[in-house]
Amino acid sequence: MLWSALFLLSLLPGLSHGILLEKFQDLKRNKFDFVVIGGGNAGNTVANRLTENPDYHVLVLEAGGSNENVLLSMVPKFCVETIGSAIDWNYTAQGGPVLNRDMDYPRGFILGGSSSVNCMIYTRGTREDWDRYANVTGDSGWSWDNIQPYVRKNERFTPPFDGHNTTGEFDPSVHSFDGMNSVTLSGLRHQLDTQVIQASKAVGNDSDFRFVLDMNSGNHLGIGFGQSTVLNGTRSSSATSYLGPQYINRPNLHVLLHAHVTRILSTGTAKNDLTFQGVELSQDSGATVHTVSATKEVVLSAGSIATPQILMNSGIGDRKTLTNLGIQTVHHLPSVGQNLTEQPLLSYNWVVTANDTDSEAARNATLAAEQLKQWNDTRSGPLANAPGLDLGWFRLPANASIFEEFEDPSPGPNTAHIEIQFVNGGFSLETPLPNLIGANPALLCPTSRMSHSFSS
Ligand SMILES: Cc1cc2nc3c(=O)[nH]c(=O)nc-3n(C[C@H](O)[C@H](O)[C@H](O)COP(=O)(O)OP(=O)(O)OC[C@H]3O[C@@H](n4cnc5c(N)ncnc54)[C@H](O)[C@@H]3O)c2cc1C
Numbered sequence: 001m002l003w004s005a006l007f008l009l010s011l012l013p014g015l016s017h018g019i020l021l022e023k024f025q026d027l028k029r030n031k032f033d034f035v036v037i038g039g040g041n042a043g044n045t046v047a048n049r050l051t052e053n054p055d056y057h058v059l060v061l062e063a064g065g066s067n068e069n070v071l072l073s074m075v076p077k078f079c080v081e082t083i084g085s086a087i088d089w090n091y092t093a094q095g096g097p098v099l100n101r102d103m104d105y106p107r108g109f110i111l112g113g114s115s116s117v118n119c120m121i122y123t124r125g126t127r128e129d130w131d132r133y134a135n136v137t138g139d140s141g142w143s144w145d146n147i148q149p150y151v152r153k154n155e156r157f158t159p160p161f162d163g164h165n166t167t168g169e170f171d172p173s174v175h176s177f178d179g180m181n182s183v184t185l186s187g188l189r190h191q192l193d194t195q196v197i198q199a200s201k202a203v204g205n206d207s208d209f210r211f212v213l214d215m216n217s218g219n220h221l222g223i224g225f226g227q228s229t230v231l232n233g234t235r236s237s238s239a240t241s242y243l244g245p246q247y248i249n250r251p252n253l254h255v256l257l258h259a260h261v262t263r264i265l266s267t268g269t270a271k272n273d274l275t276f277q278g279v280e281l282s283q284d285s286g287a288t289v290h291t292v293s294a295t296k297e298v299v300l301s302a303g304s305i306a307t308p309q310i311l312m313n314s315g316i317g318d319r320k321t322l323t324n325l326g327i328q329t330v331h332h333l334p335s336v337g338q339n340l341t342e343q344p345l346l347s348y349n350w351v352v353t354a355n356d357t358d359s360e361a362a363r364n365a366t367l368a369a370e371q372l373k374q375w376n377d378t379r380s381g382p383l384a385n386a387p388g389l390d391l392g393w394f395r396l397p398a399n400a401s402i403f404e405e406f407e408d409p410s411p412g413p414n415t416a417h418i419e420i421q422f423v424n425g426g427f428s429l430e431t432p433l434p435n436l437i438g439a440n441p442a443l444l445c446p447t448s449r450m451s452h453s454f455s456s
Contacts, residue, residue, distance in 0.1 A: 063261070182230065233380055358382065422438070
């Protein structure tokens with residue numbers, strides 16, 4: 001794609017923020033109250049909240065580099081291009097009995113983690129989803145009603161970049177306007193987006209394809225306007241919000257980049273004392289190993305792949321697997337690295353006669369450069385929107401034959417089995433790339449599970 005050359009040029013090395021430390025030697029201490037492993041979605045949120053208390057010194061250890069000035073991460077429309085780039089861990093999911101081929105498994109390798117590379121679609125799940133978490137855990141704090149104050153603490157609904165009147169595009173009563181992370185509606189709509197919404201309004205309320213005013217109200221079934229974590233035409237990630245300029249200067253918040261954590265270290269003094277307050281890391285692929293310690297807690301938030309990997313490296317996992325890898329077992333915990341659930345997404349495309357789709361910019365260098373200039377100058381235009389401007393949430397029919405064999409895996413009758421993202425543009429191996437529109441379904445309630453396989 002022509003975009004690729006621009007993207008490569010745009011991958012400037014992350015410029016140091018000044019507060020974001022690049023070298024272990026720049027840390028002023030090696031003992032903290034909390035050490036947070038992984039500066040991603042979860043890690044940066046926790047670090048922000050903990051450092052509200054000025055007495056707590058918190059260190060965030062992030063394996064990737066800074067998100068600052070990384071255009072590939074900043075420009076919403078470039079999100080798909082982050083896959084396979086230098087800010088992706090470039091994992092591979094190996095095929096198995098269900099999926100008999102390998103697939104790319106992207107995860108963010110940059111401050112902000114996958115929130116710095118993802119496609120920014122803001123979805124809360126349904127009331128039924130959260131109420132099921134509460135039931136399964138036996139903790140009512142996870143219920144939809146009880147989680148809403150925290151959802152609102154996170155969300156700051158902001159106007160779309162073109163400032164248009166958004167009445168009828170979302171329900172303000174279910175949103176917050178003073179949280180941390182910006183959520184917005186699209187500022188520029190393609191005719192496809194308009195037609196999808198018009199069709200959903202035309203089919204009537206009995207149809208599965210009916211219009212839903214706000215898919216983040218707890219009931220999402222139908223088709224509606226997508227909401228995305230974008231602020232003024234630029235990605236809003238956990239790095240730009242929770243480590244944003246008003247927080248990163250906190251003297252008790254320390255962030256070390258290029259810090260690849262290899263293990264957490266047992267500091268227990270008695271037999272069976274499972275206290276882990278040491279953290280081992282390297283910035284040069286293991287040539288030099290450093291340790292830091294947490295007097296209160298180590299927070300392990302390295303994402304769904306690296307968290308179990310670090311646990312297993314540290315001797316926490318299934319004894320047989322660890323022994324095969326030559327790792328001494330500190331704590332036999334067979335579930336580590338098991339039961340990973342993923343929501344696979346397929347890309348379905350149709351060739352169209354319209355010549356104003358995103359495919360046009362993908363094959364036309366002049367147009368691509370104009371769009372990038374517009375984004376650079378005004379943070380507007382086609383690049384300022386995340387993909388997936390309209391979304392649909394659908395259930396399989398109640399009498400679908402699959403339910404004769406399998407129990408319905410969804411948490412209830414108001415929760416979708418399938419999400420469809422409507423996009424203008426798409427993927428094709430044809431050259432030149434034709435004008436395409438896409439409807440990309442994602443499987444929301446898979447019953448298959450993945451497990452980690454590590455080689456020594
Ligand atoms: C391509 C893509 C598109 C997505 N699209 C959407 C979307 O549109 N909407 C949505 O809601 N979700 C989306 N997601 C999922 C969402 O981004 C993740 O669920 C979420 O970011 C997970 O948060 P986390 O904190 O668990 O992990 P992450 O945000 O991935 O953070 C983990 C952090 O740990 C760091 N790390 C890993 N190993 C180590 C180590 N050894 N030492 C130090 N640091 C380490 C990583 O570099 C990373 O910064 C998408 C994800 C991807 C990859």
